[in-house]
Amino acid sequence: MGNGLAPTLTPRKSPRQDRSIATVDAIFEATIQVLLSDGPTRLTTTRVAHRAGVSVGTLYQYFPNKQALLFAVLEQHLSTLAEAVENACRDNQGANIETIAAGVVKAYLAARMAQSEISPALYLVAMELDARALIEAATRRSEQAIEALLFGASDGRFNDPYVIAQTLTAVIFGTVPAFCMRVMPHAASVEAEKQLTLMFSGYLAASCKAA
Known part of the structure; x- marks a missing residue:
């Protein structure tokens, strides 16, 4: 990178067949394992390929460099968080405000905690790479x-559900990562869920008119 150009973050190709999908899944899992053991600075494509049980050439068929690989892993992580919110919203359609608040918070934190050990490393990856488009895509899915x-x-109607949805999404995507700069123990996650649910419930109650 002596020419001063930023490395490409776009994968070379997407897996389509079952075997290719399994290979990329193995590469992703190996990337997470190396991030946990060595951190993002010491992570190399050679170490990841060795941990995944594939050749470096095979890894390069999908990802042109280390940055593209980390970018893809971060994209998968953020997509998982957005999907958790989407599923919670689908499952709580027609619920009351208190249930809505508890359902969204619980689903998002559960998705975060499922990857709690890797969250600090992914936070650093997001800081080092230009992940704004990835974060925007995930937050937009959650807002919708x-x-x-x-x-x-x-039990209520909202004057501007779009603005309220933006605010709630900003809270969970903005506040929770502050917890995740370090591995969050279970007790801390329980307290975070309690406090965020109270925050959501109070904000929704104050923002709605009776049905």
């Missing part, structure tokens, strides 16, 4: 899901 959920609340 929460907005649709608010329209169906059983």
Whole structure:
């Protein structure tokens, strides 16, 4: 990178066949393992390939460099968080405000805690790479899901569900990573869930009119 150009973050190709998908999954899992054992600075494509049981050439078929690999792992992580929110919103359609708040918070934190050990390393990856587009895509998915959920609340109506959904998404995507700069123990996650649920419930109650 002596020419001053930023490395490409785009994968060379996407897996389509079952065997290719399994290979990329193994590469992703190996990347997480190396991040946990060595950290992002010492991670190399050679170490990842060795841990995944594939050749470096095979890894390069999908990812042109270390940065593209880390970018893809971060994208998968953020997509998992957005999907958790989407699923919670789908499962709580027609619920009351208290249930909505508890459901969204619980789902998001559960997805975070499922990857709690790797969260600090992924936080560093996001800081080092230009991950703004990835974060925007994940937050937008969450905003749309929460907005649709608010329209169906059983015990209230909101004047501007879009703005409220933006605010709630900003809270969970902005506040929770502060916890995740270090590995969050279970007790801390329980307290975080309690406090965020109270915050969400109070904000929704203050922002709605009776049905």
